[in-house]
Amino acid sequence: MERRTFLELLAAGVITAATGAAAGIFLPKLIEEKSEFGFGKMGAALPPIAEDVNVYPSAIPIIFEPPRVTQxxxxxxxxxxxxxxxxxxxxxxxxxxxxxxxxxxxxxxxxxxxxxxxxxxxxxxxxxxxxxxxxxxxxxxxxxxxxxxxxxxxxxxxxxxxxxxxxxxxxxxxxxxxxxxxxxxxxxxxxxxxxxxxxxxxxxxxxxxxxxxxxxxxxxxxxxxxxxxxxxxxxxxxxxxxxxxxxxxxxxxxxxxxxxxxxxxxxxxxxxxxxxxx
Structure with a gap:
């Protein structure tokens, strides 16, 4: 696939993470060494986020939401x-x-x-x-x-x-x-x-x-x-x-x-x- 076509498809969200990895684009891997909370081994450094790659924090399951409280x-x-x-x-x-x-x-x-x-x-x-x-x-x-x-x-x-x-x-x-x-x-x-x-x-x-x-x-x-x-x-x-x-x-x-x-x-x-x- 030509680079220009690949980038256009990537921007449109068509290229998957697996395809991106095969093309040499880094995406964080959170499968190995999961913690009990499902995000990564406790104490391990978080994987770096490469420039121009959109990795959403919303992928992390938040268990405790901010409170609704009358102060x-x-x-x-x-x-x-x-x-x-x-x-x-x-x-x-x-x-x-x-x-x-x-x-x-x-x-x-x-x-x-x-x-x-x-x-x-x-x-x-x-x-x-x-x-x-x-x-x-x-x-x-x-x-x-x-x-x-x-x-x-x-x-x-x-x-x-x-x-x-x-x-x-x-x-x-x-x-x-x-x-x-x-x-x-x-x-x-x-x-x-x-x-x-x-x-x-x-x-x-x-x-x-x-x-x-x-x-x-x-x-x-x-x-x-x-x-x-x-x-x-x-x-x-x-x-x-x-x-x-x-x-x-x-x-x-x-x-x-x-x-x-x-x-x-x-x-x-x-x-x-x-x-x-x-």
Whole structure:
């Protein structure tokens, strides 16, 4: 077939992917090493997309659609659940010690539509190393970035100036690298806070301390079986659940978490999905 004729047929959609491959035109191959979500092996690089070849992201089955929700004003003070939003569930992910785990959480979101709120400890390289993959999801609103201090100290043990610095450094990092103002949500490390901490945080715009109803208990190393047990116990309606991007056990549990959310007919949400800033 003459090149001109081939290109005309290709533009018209007549030439199939198989014919295009035979003609030397690259089309991504997603048949081998499928993940449990059907998109590609977890942790494997996505195949490059050649110029002038139209590969539609809609080929990826999105399991969790964006929520339809009536937003309410952000609560002041401390929250550990989302009582005004029946059927909804917020998975929040702390720290980010492991760049690999942050990347796999991001891939989980890409493949399923899962909505996540990351509480970022800004000193960890994972948040810089995964910007290219994370930022589009942050910009779309599927992933939210919130403040978990810069070095993860117990704020009860540091001065007011240090509290301000810890929150301020991560605030500036997120604004510069992700284009987001992370206020008003912060999570004090270890959940340790009091009126003094809350007052300093509020002076910076962080008026809502976010605790949790239940935990995947994976701040340290646990087994995938243990993590699945905690997920089964705590993932539920109107709950804020805390996990961590620190150790790899959770990357073996994404399929279980996905199925659990579907089985319990829950809608994953970010905090920004639910609340309007005052």
């Amino acid at each position: 309410v004003p952000v609560p002041f003070g401390t929250i550990s659940s989302i009582p005004h939003h029946p059927g909804m569930f917020a998975l929040t992910v702390d720290d980010g010690i492991s760049s690999h785990v942050v990347r796999e959480y991001t891939r989980f979101a890409q493949e399923t539509g899962m909505r996540l709120t990351f509480f970022v400890t800004g000193q960890y390289p994972s948040w810089s190393e995964n910007i290219p993959e994370l930022r589009p999801l942050v910009e779309s609103g599927q992933i939210q970035m919130a403040n978990h201090t810069w070095t993860h100290p117990s704020l009860l043990k540091v001065s007011n100036g240090q509290v301000s610095s810890e929150l301020g450094q991560t605030h500036d990092f997120l604004l510069k690298n992700y284009g987001v103002d992370a206020t008003p949500y912060f999570r004090p490390p270890f959940g340790n806070h009091d009126e003094r901490i809350d007052s300093v945080a509020a002076s910076l715009g962080y008026t809502t301390a976010v605790m949790w109803h239940g935990s995947l208990s994976d701040a340290g190393q646990i087994t995938p079986d243990q993590l699945r047990e905690f997920a089964g116990k705590w993932i539920g309606e109107k709950r804020i659940v805390i996990g961590h991007a620190n150790f790899p056990a959770v990357t073996e549990c994404f399929g279980y978490i996905k199925d659990l959310i579907l089985e319990r007919k829950l809608q994953p949400v970010t905090l920004n999905d639910l609340y309007l800033k005052r």
